[in-house]
Amino acid sequence: MSSSYTVLLFLCLSIFLLASTGFAEMMMAEGKVCERRSKTWTGLCANTRGCDSQCKRWERASHGACHAQFPGFACFCYFNC
CATH class of the missing domain: 1.20.5 (Single alpha-helices involved in coiled-coils or other helix-helix interfaces)
Structure with missing residues (x-):
């Protein structure tokens, strides 16, 4: 066995x-991917799908995701550098 x-x-x-x-x-x-906190998202980021959609539509990013950042969660957008 x-x-x-x-x-x-x-x-x-x-x-x-x-x-x-x-x-x-x-x-x-x-290629290289750069991360930046969303300039259009406001408040607590608890919905990664919403963050992803907003990053793509409003900030022309490749994608977006919610990540922990003191004191809560923030939406981060990812761009091709």
């Missing part, structure tokens, strides 16, 4: 490493 567990663990780690390498290459191909 321990040998089958070892093989399964090895396969899972191999798949993870291959997937993460592909993701890193994909991010490199897209």
Whole structure:
């Protein structure tokens, strides 16, 4: 039983490493991404989908997301640099 567990663990780690390498290459191909706090979002950011939509429409960003920033959560927009 321990040998089958070892093989399964090895396969899972191999798949993870291959997937993460592909993701890193994909991010490199897209270029550098710059983060900036949204200039149009007001108040607490609790809805990442809304933040993403506003960043894309109003600030012409690639995407947006809510992230913790003292004292709460703020909307951050991401741009290709």
